[in-house]
Amino acid sequence: MTAVPKPAPRERKRPKWLLRSTKRIARSPLRRSTKPIRAVGRTKTRRLKEYAAHLRSAYWKALRRLVFERDGYRCVDCGMDAGYFVNGKRDIRGLECDHLHYRTWMRETPQDCATRCRDCHRIKHRGGWWKRLPLTGGSNV
Secondary structure, eight states: OOOOOOOOOOOOOOOHHHHHHHHHHHTOTTTTOOOOOOOOHHHHHHHHHHHHHHHHSHHHHHHHHHHHHHTTTBOTTTOOBOOEEETTEEEOTTEEEEESOSTTTTSOOGGGEEEEEHHHHHHHHHTOGGGGSOOOSSOOO
16 A cells, blocks of 8 residues: 655745744844835934924024034035124124034034035035045145
């Protein structure tokens, strides 16, 4: 008498929530990737709303004014002066308060920020900041 082979086990259908979490773990940055986690969807929208509210807060406006006063209403990179008086107050259009790093994001201190003009701020964030560095007085080789 020959042995009858057993039927192959049926593959169990997994619930959708389990499939989603499995995919998320597979895409996890801890698995061979060095890219930082990026907020997407609702999380990104929520963070952008929180940051926009922070930029409208009295704390940020006072901090910004402190940083501008410390730097003499001049861009720290190119030295552009954008602070002129209008109705007895400094007009700061053209100047931006730049975060030097984002470790203290939304709880900044004046040491975490610098004054930059719009052009230098854009260049810094687009990666071309090194092109604007002044040449050193060393010997030409």
